Amino acid sequence: QRICSADKEEKKTPDPTPQDLPFFFFLLLHSFLRSLHCFATREYNPTQYSKTRSHAVKMKGRDIVAVLGLMLVVAVVVNVAEGDPDTVTKVKMVKGKKMCDKGWECKGWSIYCCNDTITDYFQTYQFENLFSKRNSPVAHAVGFWDYKSFITAASLFEHLGFGTTGLKTMKMKEIAAFLAHVGSKTSCGYGVATGGPFAWGLCFNREMSPSQSYCDDSYKYTYPCAPGAEYYGRGALPIYWNYNYGAAGEALKEDLLNHPEYIEQNATLAFEAAIWRWMTPIKKSQPSAHDAFVGNWKPTKNDTLSKRGPGFGTTMNILYGDFLCGKGDVDSMNNIISHYLYYLDLMGVGREEAGPHEVLSCAEQVAFNPATSPSTASS
Structure with missing residues (x-):
């Protein structure tokens, strides 16, 4: 005679510990499988059970409960199996400050x-909205850039505050600001482009027709040019x-001095x-551009006199200097600002959160590092 676990006297077992949970759920799954098998194969004893319609309904209902229970257990087991122990938030206090570690x-x-x-x-989906035309047939880096590469790269800097500083709105604004620089510098969109000029970010991953090799021999003792290497613009914020x-x-x-091509071969590295x-x-x-944007930086008196203050405008000063700033409302500067406002809208923050024009612009700012030659640009 078949004996099912449900017919046996229940045995007392100790409560599972967190370390026992995977094994515990396996046992629970096994128990449900046996119970389900019993319900499916049990021969009803006419002397024990009434052969009424109501009893049949009860048995079907019991089978349904068993199936639903099995589905629940399977879902839990899958979650446990797929769960990465490195994603558990660890917390400790260091000198009175709460510190955390969230894994990868x-x-x-x-x-x-x-x-x-x-x-x-x-x-x-937000990344796709921001860069909706990057994989169009006319783009020059089809299939190169993706969300996973961005998040993998960002994870190396989040513990330093990248995208994790301040309240949610500030976090989202920083990502929009950073990606606005990226989008404007890698765009192949123009005013008549399908989808508008701001939908074509990440169209490039390299300079298409470099005019020179960008080798500065004055750095031959610190960063000597490798034989045959070309240091033209590559990446999300192109490096020159x-x-x-x-x-x-x-x-x-990474050995980028000898292998600058790595940047155009690996989106995460870019x-x-x-x-x-x-x-x-x-x-x-x-x-840094990060500190200037999120408000970690406190301007000096000289900064104030130079019209440099926290905000998006100063990020352009830091990244591009007087190639962009201190020249009035030039198109190249306004293009970056327009990308930023567009991205804020697409991300659900809204351009009204960007602040006044003097915060957005570097039109009147004195450059932090005035260029003495084309090779002094930071990018």
Whole structure:
């Protein structure tokens, strides 16, 4: 005679610990499978059970409960199996400050890892909306850029505050600001382009017709040009010149000085280099674009006299200097601002959160690092 576990006397077992949960759910799944098998194959004893319609309904109902229970257990087991232990938020207090570690996306004890991370508020569909034409047949980097590459790169900087500083609106504004620079610098959109001029960001991953090799021999003792290497613009925030490839390579632990082509071969690395540039000051006494945007930077009296203050406009000053700023309302500057406002709208923040024109613009700002020659540009 078949004996089902449901007919046996229940045995007392200790409560499972967190470490036992996968095994516990396996046992629970096994129990449901046996129960379901019993309900499906049990021969009803006419002396024990009434052969009435109501009893048949009861048995069907019991079978349905068993199936639903099985589905629930399977769902839980799948979640446990797919769960990454590195995604568990760890918390500790360090000198009175709450510090967190969220695993792969915000790894390393940091106050910023206690906040929402980028994937909490910026999803794949938003990335696709911002760069909707990047894989059009006429684009020059079809299939290269994607959301996963951006998030993977961003995860290396979130513990430093990239996209994790301030309240949700500030976080979203920073991502919009950073990507506005990226979109404007990699766009192949024009006023008559399908979808509008701001839908064509990430159309390029390299300079198409470089006019020179961008080798500056004055850096031959620190960042000597590699034989045959070409240091033309590549990446999400295009890198130019041997010394910029060398500095980025040192920071990212990649041999970009000898292999600048890595940037146009790996989208994650290309985003890493761009975010590193966003997070890193040109000089130690100056702010990074990140610090200037989120308000970590406090302007000096000289900054105020030079009309430099926290906000989007100063990020352009830091990244491009007097190639863009201090020249009035030039088209190249306004194009970046327009991308930023457009992205704020698409992300659901709204351009009204961008602030007044003097915060958005660097038209009247004095450059932090006036250029003495074309090779002194940071990008």
